[in-house]
Amino acid sequence: MRYLPLTPDDRRAMLAKIGAGSIDDLFRDVPQSARNAKFPLPPHAGEIEVERTLTKLARENVAAGSEPFFCGAGAYRHHVPASVDHLIQRSEFLTSYTPYQPEVAQGTLQMLFEFQTQVALLTGMEVANASMYDGSTAAAEAVLMAQRITRRGRVVLSSALHPHYSETIRTLAELHGALVMPPVTPGRAEDLASLIDNQTACVVVQNPDVFGMLRDLKPIAEAAHAKGALLIAIVTEIVSLGLIEPPGATGADIVAAEGQSIGNGLNFGGPYVGLFATREKFIRQMPGRLAGETVDANGRRGYVLTLSTREQHIRREKATSNICTNSGLCALAFTIHLSLLGEEGLKRLARLNHARAVQLADRLCKVKGVQLVTAIFFNEFTLKLPKPAVEVVDALAGKGVIAGVRASRLYPHERSASDLLIVAATELNTDDDIAAYQTALAEVV
Amino acid sequence: MLNKQGRSTTPGDSAMETVATISGHRGLDHEEPLIFEIGRDGVSGVDMPEVELKNDRLGGLTRKQPVGLPGLSEPEVVRHYVRLSQRNASIDAMFYPLGSCTMKHNPRLNEKMARLPGFADLHPMQPHKTVQGALALIDELARWLETLTGMPTVAMTPKAGAHGELCGLLAIRAAVNASGEKRTRILVPESAHGTNPATAALCGFTVDEVKATADGRVDTAALKAKLGSDVAGIMLTNPNTCGLFERDIVEIARAVHDSGGYFYCDGANFNAIVGRVRPGDLGIDAMHINLHKTFSTPHGGGGPGAGPVVFSERLAKYAPLPLLVKGDHGFHLIEDMEEAYVSGARPFGRMCAFQGQMGMFVRALAYMLSHGGDGLKQVAEDSVLSANYILASLKDVMSAPYPGPCMHEALFDDAFLKDTGVTTLDVAKALIDEGFHPMTVYFPLVVHGAMLIEPTETESKTTLDQFIATMRTLAADAKAGRREHFEGAPKLAPRRRLDETGAARNPVLRWSAKPPAQAAE
Numbered sequence: 001m002r003y004l005p006l007t008p009d010d011r012r013a014m015l016a017k018i019g020a021g022s023i024d025d026l027f028r029d030v031p032q033s034a035r036n037a038k039f040p041l042p043p044h045a046g047e048i049e050v051e052r053t054l055t056k057l058a059r060e061n062v063a064a065g066s067e068p069f070f071c072g073a074g075a076y077r078h079h080v081p082a083s084v085d086h087l088i089q090r091s092e093f094l095t096s097y098t099p100y101q102p103e104v105a106q107g108t109l110q111m112l113f114e115f116q117t118q119v120a121l122l123t124g125m126e127v128a129n130a131s132m133y134d135g136s137t138a139a140a141e142a143v144l145m146a147q148r149i150t151r152r153g154r155v156v157l158s159s160a161l162h163p164h165y166s167e168t169i170r171t172l173a174e175l176h177g178a179l180v181m182p183p184v185t186p187g188r189a190e191d192l193a194s195l196i197d198n199q200t201a202c203v204v205v206q207n208p209d210v211f212g213m214l215r216d217l218k219p220i221a222e223a224a225h226a227k228g229a230l231l232i233a234i235v236t237e238i239v240s241l242g243l244i245e246p247p248g249a250t251g252a253d254i255v256a257a258e259g260q261s262i263g264n265g266l267n268f269g270g271p272y273v274g275l276f277a278t279r280e281k282f283i284r285q286m287p288g289r290l291a292g293e294t295v296d297a298n299g300r301r302g303y304v305l306t307l308s309t310r311e312q313h314i315r316r317e318k319a320t321s322n323i324c325t326n327s328g329l330c331a332l333a334f335t336i337h338l339s340l341l342g343e344e345g346l347k348r349l350a351r352l353n354h355a356r357a358v359q360l361a362d363r364l365c366k367v368k369g370v371q372l373v374t375a376i377f378f379n380e381f382t383l384k385l386p387k388p389a390v391e392v393v394d395a396l397a398g399k400g401v402i403a404g405v406r407a408s409r410l411y412p413h414e415r416s417a418s419d420l421l422i423v424a425a426t427e428l429n430t431d432d433d434i435a436a437y438q439t440a441l442a443e444v445v
Numbered sequence: 446m447l448n449k450q451g452r453s454t455t456p457g458d459s460a461m462e463t464v465a466t467i468s469g470h471r472g473l474d475h476e477e478p479l480i481f482e483i484g485r486d487g488v489s490g491v492d493m494p495e496v497e498l499k500n501d502r503l504g505g506l507t508r509k510q511p512v513g514l515p516g517l518s519e520p521e522v523v524r525h526y527v528r529l530s531q532r533n534a535s536i537d538a539m540f541y542p543l544g545s546c547t548m549k550h551n552p553r554l555n556e557k558m559a560r561l562p563g564f565a566d567l568h569p570m571q572p573h574k575t576v577q578g579a580l581a582l583i584d585e586l587a588r589w590l591e592t593l594t595g596m597p598t599v600a601m602t603p604k605a606g607a608h609g610e611l612c613g614l615l616a617i618r619a620a621v622n623a624s625g626e627k628r629t630r631i632l633v634p635e636s637a638h639g640t641n642p643a644t645a646a647l648c649g650f651t652v653d654e655v656k657a658t659a660d661g662r663v664d665t666a667a668l669k670a671k672l673g674s675d676v677a678g679i680m681l682t683n684p685n686t687c688g689l690f691e692r693d694i695v696e697i698a699r700a701v702h703d704s705g706g707y708f709y710c711d712g713a714n715f716n717a718i719v720g721r722v723r724p725g726d727l728g729i730d731a732m733h734i735n736l737h738k739t740f741s742t743p744h745g746g747g748g749p750g751a752g753p754v755v756f757s758e759r760l761a762k763y764a765p766l767p768l769l770v771k772g773d774h775g776f777h778l779i780e781d782m783e784e785a786y787v788s789g790a791r792p793f794g795r796m797c798a799f800q801g802q803m804g805m806f807v808r809a810l811a812y813m814l815s816h817g818g819d820g821l822k823q824v825a826e827d828s829v830l831s832a833n834y835i836l837a838s839l840k841d842v843m844s845a846p847y848p849g850p851c852m853h854e855a856l857f858d859d860a861f862l863k864d865t866g867v868t869t870l871d872v873a874k875a876l877i878d879e880g881f882h883p884m885t886v887y888f889p890l891v892v893h894g895a896m897l898i899e900p901t902e903t904e905s906k907t908t909l910d911q912f913i914a915t916m917r918t919l920a921a922d923a924k925a926g927r928r929e930h931f932e933g934a935p936k937l938a939p940r941r942r943l944d945e946t947g948a949a950r951n952p953v954l955r956w957s958a959k960p961p962a963q964a965a966e
Binding site: 004006020025027031039041042065093096104108124130137214215242266268270272273289293302307308313314315323325335338340341343349352358361393409 | 691
């Protein structure tokens with residue numbers, strides 16, 4: 001067994017030192033009734049066999065890169081530079097723990113400090129934490145934080161917030177107050193302002209929304225602030241912030257975002273990296289880990305985990321959150337990729353994404369009976385099809401085009417969603433992909 | 446695990462001379478500025494075409510100000526992050542006996558498998574028929590977890606141990622609500638991880654602490670006395686945070702069940718019993734499994750992890766969405782509450798977007814397949830053997846609050862340092878200079894100045910012996926009043942002790958461009 005260094009001789013010598021007759025002696029505190037468990041599992045296997053088994057399973061999937069591919073709805077297929085994956089696999093990053101001993105974890109701590117700065121800059125907020133599990137859990141934590149700050153329970157959710165996010169928020173926040181959501185109106189901003197009252201903790205709006213439509217958050221921020229409520233802005237496509245107004249500039253109090261698009265692959269849904277940013281005055285109510293600057297005994301600049309009195313290991317049942325870890329390695333991938341992009345690279349990437357989406361939308365709308373539902377968008381838009389989207393998606397998959405995410409998968413009980421298709425384009429889509437999609441769609445509808 | 450309780454965070458008088466160099470670098474240890482201090486305008490590490498946006502569809506909602514990101518070329522970025530990496534301790538480079546964290550070897554085969562395009566390049570919402578292999582992998586991993594725990598169901602989506610605890614407690618809450626009973630209290634032993642009470646509170650329960658006995662276990666009589674019709678359940682770690690198996694666990698489970706409550710087990714220490722003991726045989730109703738501990742997915746400097754939760758029959762139907770089912774047309778995910786209800790399930794809700802930490806699932810399954818049932822049993826046995834070897838080799842010079850045998854980690858307190866002027870923190874920092882990562886210190890809270898040593902099964906006897914010899918010398922030096930290894934330690938790390946008190950008092954959480962006036966100075 002290649003991962004186990006102890007030899008039979010070692011084990012005998014160690015048992016002798018311990019004074020135990022056998023390994024069973026060391027398990028003597030296990031109750032008698034639980035000592036004879038049977039485990040019907042295969043025996044150990046070499047690298048060759050494991051590779052063979054898993055490669056076979058991998059081949060039973062259609063990898064996104066193998067066909068023209070247009071799914072978004074909260075996860076986006078972008079290019080990740082080769083150096084990102086190389087650097088995150090360095091032993092010292094990959095196989096280290098949470099930086100509890102700062103003298104020997106300056107690499108991770110400085111990286112987290114850089115990450116926090118990048119997230120704050122990108123979202124236009126004052127401070128950011130060292131990451132959350134993903135965008136959806138960051139959103140739920142943001143709502144809990146708003147409920148703590150305002151000491152109010154009621155939460156207004158945009159109906160064009162990704163339904164998985166709404167459901168994740170509901171799981172945690174409903175305990176502290178009612179969740180209110182207007183009817184779904186794809187391609188049109190719903191009236192959120194009239195739902196905000198003096199008991200409202202926060203209003204949660206995604207931009208671009210789940211249908212890809214861009215939202216103007218300013219009027220919603222004003223309506224929320226007029227009633228003493230907070231605006232939580234959700235971003236699931238973080239590349240958009242290279243081109244569009246950041247939430248911090250439009251009055252957001254908390255930003256919860258999915259950072260997967262920068263540095264991280266699709267990975268069938270995880271691991272991803274949640275971004276969490278807010279105003280400086282709220283930092284002591286923030287969940288999650290924070291890296292802070294300090295000095296060492298010789299006066300040299302260094303970094304530590306800080307403000308841990310908010311956290312579970314000190315505060316226990318009074319903690320701001322039960323979160324113990326972050327998404328460190330995914331945050332590292334984000335930080336390296338964004339460092340590579342820089343101001344110019346991010347802007348070009350965002351423009352290229354928008355240009356591709358515009359090109360795709362224009363081409364697909366040439367197909368008879370297909371209409372664009374979202375007039376303004378970044379790299380994702382929604383089409384109204386002349387047939388149920390479930391049939392179209394299926395037929396297109398048969399023709400080798402992964403056409404997008406049908407709205408009915410996210411809104412199964414919304415009859416108006418049945419003919420809607422959410423389509424994303426990124427820098428990875430070629431002219432050929434777009435032409436293939438148009439041709440196949442024309443054949444199918 | 447944490448190590449901040451009771452420790453001094455001021456550097457004190459540990460300042461002393463370092464070798465001065467002209468550049469500030471010291472050999473292979475480079476001083477590295479922040480990325481924002483290196484970058485400049487007009488450079489990028491990514492080549493991409495510049496496109497004209499003639500007819501944009503942005504509705505005028507465009508960014509008015511630059512982001513403020515620095516520009517760097519690829520070689521500069523690579524050097525920056527390589528230099529940062531060199532300032533980290535890692536399990537690949539050194540013994541890392543961080544108790545409660547299970548810092549075992551991370552096989553690179555697992556990394557390779559997780560990067561197969563058929564897993565890594567899959568979108569979470571592709572049509573089900575294009576992801577049958579991925580769903581089959583999740584199903585296979587679930588089967589291994591069910592077999593290893595003897596539990597009938599597993600919820601795969603929780604993204605970390607604490608997220609798993611949340612999942613378990615939300616299921617208990619749902620079950621209690623369904624019964625119409627008013628059960629608002631959760632019992633938690635005082636030795637528990639901080640996440641346990643934090644999670645219970647997050648779910649709206651009140652937390653009631655249960656005392657430990659003198660032998661480091663939960664006080665069964667005290668626990669039974671607290672049970673009643675208002676207790677929703679208990680959260681117990683087993684093996685517990687003192688590294689001991691809870692001998693009375695079956696009796697405790699029976700008492701909890703008899704009173705109508707549920708038994709949540711914190712599975713952080715599953716490594717000690719994997720392949721040998723099934724938690725289902727102990728009467729547990731829910732338990733999270735840290736794939737990043739027992740099943741070797743890399744810790745990554747603090748995540749990402751994965752914390753699937755196994756459930757007993759009593760809680761199975763409350764498992765969260767999505768549900769993975771196999772039908773006539775292969776696997777599919779039930780993502781909708783109504784569809785779940787039709788199938789008889791009563792999910793409490795959803796933990797997160799999509800279907801969990803697929804990247805971690807692939808790694809964990811590669812690890813399981815590599816070990817097999819026989820190898821996993823050997824993992825548990827070697828981890829327990831190694832911890833007991835450390836306990837037996839150090840208990841005469843250090844102080845062990847509880848007699849052995851321990852499970853996978855050996856706990857010491859600071860009684861052996863009494864009147865020496867040396868603290869647990871000093872011992873930890875001295876170990877850094879000796880080339881070892883410190884053990885977990887000041888946790889669990891139930892012993893004074895705790896040192897919790899978890900060697901794991903992936904260390905050779907030679908490494909264990911080197912560590913033991915070092916610890917023996919440090920203990921002897923402390924008792925003999927020889928302070929040089931302790932005072933001002935660490936002296937050989939990239940940084941000396943850092944001012945944590947100052948960091949918290951005046952938080953600087955991001956880099957900011959200096960205002961022009963200051964910058965000109």
